[in-house]
Every structure is written in structure tokens, then in C-alpha cells.
Amino acid sequence: xxxxxxxxxxxxxxxxxxxxxxxxxxxxxxxxxxxxxxxxxxxxxxxxxxxxxxxxxxxxxxxxxxxxxxxxxxxxxxxxxxxxxxxxxxxxxxxxxxxxxxxxxxxxxxxxxxxxxxxxxxxxxxxxxxxxxxxxxxxxxxxxxxxxxxxxxxxxxxxxxxxxxxxxxxxxxxxxxxxxxxxxxxxxxxxxxxxxxxxxxxxxxxxxxxxxxxxxxxxxxxxxxxxxxxxxxxxxxxxxxxxxxxxxxxxxxxxxxxxxxxxxxxxxxxxxxxxxxxxxxxxxxxxxxxxxxxxxxxxxxxxxxxxxxxxxxxxxxxxxxxxxxxxxxxxxxxxxxxxxxxxxxxxxxxxxxxxxxxxxxxxxxxxxxxxxxxxxxxxxxxxxxxxxxxxxxxxxxxxxxxxxxxxxxxxxxxxxxxxxxxxxxxxxxxxxxxxxxxxxxxxxxxxxxxxxxxxxxxxxxxxxxxxxxxxxxxxxxxxxxxxxxxxxxxx
Amino acid sequence: xxxxxxxxxxxxxxxxxxxxxxxxxxxxxxxxxxxxxxxxxxxxxxxxxxxxxxxxxxxxxxxxxxxxxxxxxxxxxxxxxxxxxxxxxxxxxxxxxxxxxxxxxxxxxxxxxxxxxxxxxxxxxxxxxxxxxxxxxxxxxxxxxxxxxxxxxxxxxxxxxxxxxxxxxxxxxxxxxxxxxxxxxxxxxxxxxxxxxxxxxxxxxxxxxxxxxxxxxxxxxxxxxxxxxxxxxx
Numbered sequence: 001x002x003x004x005x006x007x008x009x010x011x012x013x014x015x016x017x018x019x020x021x022x023x024x025x026x027x028x029x030x031x032x033x034x035x036x037x038x039x040x041x042x043x044x045x046x047x048x049x050x051x052x053x054x055x056x057x058x059x060x061x062x063x064x065x066x067x068x069x070x071x072x073x074x075x076x077x078x079x080x081x082x083x084x085x086x087x088x089x090x091x092x093x094x095x096x097x098x099x100x101x102x103x104x105x106x107x108x109x110x111x112x113x114x115x116x117x118x119x120x121x122x123x124x125x126x127x128x129x130x131x132x133x134x135x136x137x138x139x140x141x142x143x144x145x146x147x148x149x150x151x152x153x154x155x156x157x158x159x160x161x162x163x164x165x166x167x168x169x170x171x172x173x174x175x176x177x178x179x180x181x182x183x184x185x186x187x188x189x190x191x192x193x194x195x196x197x198x199x200x201x202x203x204x205x206x207x208x209x210x211x212x213x214x215x216x217x218x219x220x221x222x223x224x225x226x227x228x229x230x231x232x233x234x235x236x237x238x239x240x241x242x243x244x245x246x247x248x249x250x251x252x253x254x255x256x257x258x259x260x261x262x263x264x265x266x267x268x269x270x271x272x273x274x275x276x277x278x279x280x281x282x283x284x285x286x287x288x289x290x291x292x293x294x295x296x297x298x299x300x301x302x303x304x305x306x307x308x309x310x311x312x313x314x315x316x317x318x319x320x321x322x323x324x325x326x327x328x329x330x331x332x333x334x335x336x337x338x339x340x341x342x343x344x345x346x347x348x349x350x351x352x353x354x355x356x357x358x359x360x361x362x363x364x365x366x367x368x369x370x371x372x373x374x375x376x377x378x379x380x381x382x383x384x385x386x387x388x389x390x391x392x393x394x395x396x397x398x399x400x401x402x403x404x405x406x407x408x409x410x411x412x413x414x415x416x417x418x419x420x421x422x423x424x425x426x427x428x429x430x431x432x433x434x435x436x437x438x439x440x441x442x443x444x445x446x447x448x449x450x451x452x453x454x455x456x457x458x459x460x461x462x463x464x465x466x467x468x469x470x471x472x473x474x475x476x477x478x479x480x481x482x483x484x485x486x487x488x489x490x491x
Numbered sequence: 492x493x494x495x496x497x498x499x500x501x502x503x504x505x506x507x508x509x510x511x512x513x514x515x516x517x518x519x520x521x522x523x524x525x526x527x528x529x530x531x532x533x534x535x536x537x538x539x540x541x542x543x544x545x546x547x548x549x550x551x552x553x554x555x556x557x558x559x560x561x562x563x564x565x566x567x568x569x570x571x572x573x574x575x576x577x578x579x580x581x582x583x584x585x586x587x588x589x590x591x592x593x594x595x596x597x598x599x600x601x602x603x604x605x606x607x608x609x610x611x612x613x614x615x616x617x618x619x620x621x622x623x624x625x626x627x628x629x630x631x632x633x634x635x636x637x638x639x640x641x642x643x644x645x646x647x648x649x650x651x652x653x654x655x656x657x658x659x660x661x662x663x664x665x666x667x668x669x670x671x672x673x674x675x676x677x678x679x680x681x682x683x684x685x686x687x688x689x690x691x692x693x694x695x696x697x698x699x700x701x702x703x704x705x706x707x708x709x710x711x712x713x714x715x716x717x718x719x720x721x722x723x724x725x
Binding site for chain 2: 260264265268271275276335336342343345409482485486488489
């Protein structure tokens with residue numbers, strides 16, 4: 001049976017429109033992956049020297065182990081946002097004489113081969129060869145590596161469970177991050193040293209391999225939790241949720257009526273975002289974008305102008321990018337209806353632009369308190385806000401006509417998280433880099449502030465010409481609409 | 492009136508539809524039958540400019556459908572569930588379709604009142620999103636939405652499929668009434684020879700993308716068609 005699943009999965013991925021039609025994106029993703037992989041291997045090769053530099057008196061191996069507890073904690077947090085829970089179209093298998101356990105075990109096998117489980121190995125394996133084998137023994141290295149594998153899988157399955165349960169409640173992840181940060185602070189000021197326990201515990205486990213049974217049994221337990229949770233969700237009732245629900249307040253909004261069909265379209269966009277799980281998750285995640293400044297601004301080393309430009313674009317435009325990237329894919333369920341009906345495409349895009357403006361301005365207002373870190377921050381964020389409003393918004397809308405991948409927004413089951421993983425971030429990276437590219441020559445000439453002014457200026461000019469820009473966007477859409485519709489019809 | 496000239500649609504070099512010439516007069520009820528893959532949906536998608544033809548053109552009341560979108564104002568259509576905005580309630584969907592066709596809330600309400608029987612109490616005021624409706628009820632929403640703008644041309648793909656018998660009969664009488672009272676040009680495809688011969692004055696049989704019969708409906712038409720398809724299967 002596994003053989004069949006594997007071949008179906010393989011066929012599904014290579015036959016999807018996505019791979020066949022966006023070679024450039026594949027190359028970009030591949031390139032970034034390659035860079036990331038080589039960085040990690042380099043890190044693994046030199047981590048002992050880095051650690052020795054930082055802690056000259058301590059044993060490198062012990063230090064390495066003491067950091068692992070935080071590594072696994074941070075890993076859990078990052079995975080919550082970047083890890084795509086593996087999807088398999090289970091409806092197509094449920095009515096067949098296949099045991100549910102086979103389907104589930106396949107899903108879990110697939111998830112344990114996830115890239116997030118492979119990445120740490122790129123660091124760990126060089127470390128094993130360079131530090132553990134010469135200083136201890138081969139057997140010792142094997143025992144340590146086994147322990148690491150069990151812990152990585154533990155994290156993987158724990159997250160798997162948490163993400164399925166709490167995908168709608170990202171505040172849990174933020175609460176976890178707070179706990180993690182406070183633990184680090186307590187560690188830093190030597191109040192409670194979790195890192196100390198981490199190294200003592202891990203080294204004890206390696207020395208007494210019988211106790212590896214403890215993390216192993218935790219692993220089995222977490223696996224079992226996943227298993228029983230998903231098993232309970234494997235009936236068609238859970239996949240196609242049909243609950244009697246109360247009408248939401250969006251259906252009562254009459255404010256937009258006075259704007260005629262444009263108002264109706266804006267309302268449609270709002271309902272689209274709010275009533276579908278996938279888009280709602282992005283809205284729930286958006287506080288994350290705004291917190292980004294907290295990481296960068298207080299840190300003197302990172303407080304460089306180039307980085308501030310990046311942070312500004314990211315904070316004022318983060319929601320816009322997530323919305324803009326998918327604004328047509330989100331409509332894939334009813335795209336034929338939009339183009340066959342008497343919908344004015346110009347107004348259709350204006351409704352989307354209206355929402356973009358709203359999110360950028362709201363994000364901008366919420367970043368104003370960063371004024372605390374200096375007027376420079378506010379000036380840069382204002383410039384970036386203008387650039388997002390006037391220029392990047394149109395670039396996004398222009399390229400939205402390149403979307404070809406159907407997204408099923410309505411499936412709000414535990415089995416559907418497509419389009420919410422790391423790749424979507426890689427795809428929008430070029431947009432973030434654009435303002436930096438504009439700014440860079442000015443910086444090289446020694447007039448970085450003129451660079452900021454230019455970015456703001458581009459934003460203002462494009463805002464002034466927004467009607468013409470919109471016409472270009474709509475024209476391209478009209479040329480491409482058949483291709484888009486064709487892609488969206490493909491399941 | 493719809494005029495088709497030298498229409499060819501091919502996928503990867505394989506011709507799936509080839510109609511050298513076809514004229515559908517105003518007020519005509521035009522039925523399209525054919526086996527799976529005969530090109531029925533492809534033809535309707537071309538009429539609605541949902542896909543691009545490789546060759547030829549479709550002129551709808553003097554307008555080439557691919558050049559402008561003005562024909563949408565007088566064309567109502569429902570092909571499949573891809574037309575429905577699934578996260579809206581039926582009411583919200585009718586409001587939206589009505590509003591893009593410049594109808595007032597009052598117009599929409601009046602329109603929906605006529606459909607009370609057709610909906611059989613299963614569509615309105617149920618506080619359900621369209622995605623939660625059964626296939627047949629979705630179909631009812633789609634058909635009603637196609638009629639909301641009081642169209643001069645109506646395009647329906649398999650309108651009888653997945654409807655219950657009562658609704659099938661109601662739909663037939665509704666279509667006949669539209670024909671008689673408003674002279675709506677109708678393009679209807681169906682696998683069900685009974686229904687389509689009952690509603691349509693003219694039947695065209697498609698086979699592998701070619702028009703092989705063009706019949707004015709008479710009492711013998713049903714038999715004729717049954718014979719044609721029976722031979723095909725043996």
C-alpha cells in the first residue's frame with residue numbers, strides 16, 4: 001500500500017500546475033535552499049571554534065549540549081509558522097478497502113522526512129565527526145546521534161499535533177515564545193539555569209543508554225496522540241465540516257452598500273478572508289510582522305540603515321504581501337463565475353486595492369510607537385509605507401496575474417494546510433529586496449538619506465498615477481485570465 | 492443571436508471542438524447533446540470566453556465575445572460549481588450577482604420571490620453557506636443566479652443533473668415560460684435526452700468535437716436520438 005501512496009504523492013507533486021509553470025520560482029527556491037544548506041554545513045564544521053571563542057574555559061561538547069534545549073524550543077516556535085503539515089487527499093482513499101492505520105502511518109512517515117528534521121542533521125553530523133569522534137569514541141558518537149534523532153522526531157511530532165490543534169490560535173505560540181524568552185533571561189542572569197540541566201541531562205542519557213527509553217517512550221506517546229487525534233478526524237463529516245452556525249456580523253454590514261457594486265466587492269473580499277480558514281490564519285499571524293521591529297531596533301549591531309529599510313517594508317507590508325500574493329488564488333473556487341459574470345475587472349481590482357491600502361495604513365499606525373527608538377525609525381517607516389501603498393501594491397497586483405495554482409479555501413479540515421509553508425515566504429523575498437536595491441547605490445555614493453527620500457518619492461509618484469497603474473494591472477489580467485482560469489480548474 | 496465561425500479548440504494539438512459554422516437565432520432554444528468528451532462544456536466555455544479558441548470566433552448579438560465584455564450584460568450562465576462563491580450564503584451571493592448587474596436590493600428581493608417554489612424552502616433563510624449545501628441545492632442557486640439579470644441569452648450546462656424530480660419538472664416549465672414570454676435565447680446541454688427534447692426546439696449532437704446532427708425537434712426526435720446513441724455504445 002505504501003508503494004501506491006508514494007507513487008500517488010509523487011505524481012501529485014510532479015503533475016501539479018505549480019511545478020510545470022513556474023520554472024523561475026523553482027530555480028529561486030532551489031538557489032535559496034542550496035545557500036541555506038551550505039551555511040548550515042559550514043556552521044556544523046566551525047561551531048566548535050565559535051563556541052570555543054565564546055566560552056574559552058568550558059568544554060565545547062558540554063556547551064553544545066547545554067544550548068540544545070533552547071534550540072529545540074526555538075525550533076518548535078519556528079515550525080509552528082513555517083512547517084506545512086503534510087497533506088494527502090484522504091477522501092479518495094476512505095471508501096477503499098485500506099486500513100486507516102495505513103493511511104495514517106503514511107502521513108506520519110511523510111512528515112518525519114520533513115526538511116525541518118533534516119536541517120539540524122546538517123549541523124550535527126559535521127559536529128559529530130569533528131568533535132565527538134576524536135574526543136570520545138565512535139560508539140559514543142552513535143549513541144549521541146541516536147538520542148538527537150529521537151529528540152528531533154519528538155519535536156517534529158509534538159509540533160505536528162500542536163499545529164493541527166491550534167492552527168487557529170497562534171497566540172499559544174506567542175505565549176510559548178514568551179516563556180522561552182523568560183527562561184533564556186533567567187539563564188542569562190544565572191537565576192535558573194535550564195542550559196545547565198540540558199547538558200547534564202543529555203550527557204547522562206548518552207552515558208546510560210538504557211534511559212534513552214525515556215525520550216523514546218515520549219516519542220511513542222506523541223506519535224500515539226497524533227494518531228488518535230487524526231483517526232478521530234478521518235470521517236467525511238470532519239473533512240467536510242457541516243456545522244449549523246450563527247451568521248457572522250459581516251452579513252449585517254450595510255456600510256458598503258452606499259458604494260454600490262464596488263462596496264459589494266469590498267465586502268466580498270472581507271468575507272472571503274474572514275470565512276476561510278486559510279486566509280484567516282494569515283490575519284491571525286499578522287501581529288508577528290509588527291513584532292519584528294522589537295528584534296531589530298534595540299540591537300545596536302543590527303540598527304543599520306539597510307536593515308531598517310527591510311524592517312520597514314516588512315512591518316508595513318507584511319499583511320499586504322500575504323494577501324497580495326494569493327489574491328487571485330484565493331478566488332480559485334469561483335474564478336469562472338467572476339469572469340463569466342458581468343463583473344467589472346477594474347472595480348474588482350479596486351476593491352482589492354482598497355483592502356491593501358487599509359492593511360498597510362493600519363500596520364503603519366501600529367508601528368508608530370517604534371518612535372521610541374528614534375525619529376529615524378519613524379521616517380523610514382513612513383517612506384516604506386508610501387512605497388508599499390503606491391508602488392509595491394501595484395507590483396503585487398501586476399504579478400498576481402501569474403497565479404495558476406488552485407487553492408481550496410473551503411476545506412477547513414485538519415488535513416489541509418497547503419500554501420502556508422516556507423516556500424511562500426521565499427517567493428515574496430524579491431519584493432522585500434527591491435527597496436534595498438533602490439537604496440543601495442545612494443548608500444554607496446555616501447548619501448543614504450537620499451535613498452530613503454527616493455523610495456518615498458517613488459511611492460508618492462505612483463500613488464499620483466494610481467489610475468493608470470491600475471489600468472496596466474487590469475489589462476494584464478484580461479490578457480492572462482484564460483490561463484489563470486485554466487490553472488484554477490485543475491484540482 | 493449567436494454566430495459561430497470556423498471555431499477550433501485544441502489541447503496539445505488534439506482538436507476537441509471544431510464547428511465550421513453555426514447560427515443560433517434570437518429566441519431559439521438550442522439543445523446540445525453528446526457523450527462525455529464530445530465538447531459540450533468546451534463549447535459553452537468558449538461562448539462565455541472562459542477559454543481561448545485556437546481559431547475562429549463567436550459573435551454574440553454582433554459582439555465578438557473575446558474582444559469586449561459588453562455581452563455579459565445580457566448573458567446569464569451557469570456551468571458548474573466553479574461559478575459559485577462558496578463561502579457566501581445564497582442571499583449574499585444573489586446580492587453580489589445582482590449588484591454587479593446593477594440591480595437594486597428591491598429588484599433582487601422581487602426576483603427571489605418568484606423562485607420560492609423552485610427553491611422549495613431549502614435555499615433562503617437557512618443560514619448556511621453555499622459550500623454547505625448539497626449538490627442539487629447548489630445547482631438551484633447557480634441557475635437562479637444565471638437568471639437574475641433577466642438575460643436575453645441563457646447558457647446552462649447540464650442544468651437537470653443532480654436536481655430532484657420535482658425541481659426538474661419545475662425547471663422545465665420555467666425554461667418553457669422564459670422561451671414563450673421573453674423570447675430568451677437558450678443554450679442547454681444535457682445527457683438526459685428526455686428533458687432536452689422536451690425543452691429545446693433544436694437539438695445538435697456533438698461527437699468528438701464535431702457537429703454530426705442538427706435536428707429540429709419533432710415527435711420523432713427522441714427516438715432518433717436514442718437510436719443514434721444506442722448504436723454508438725454497441
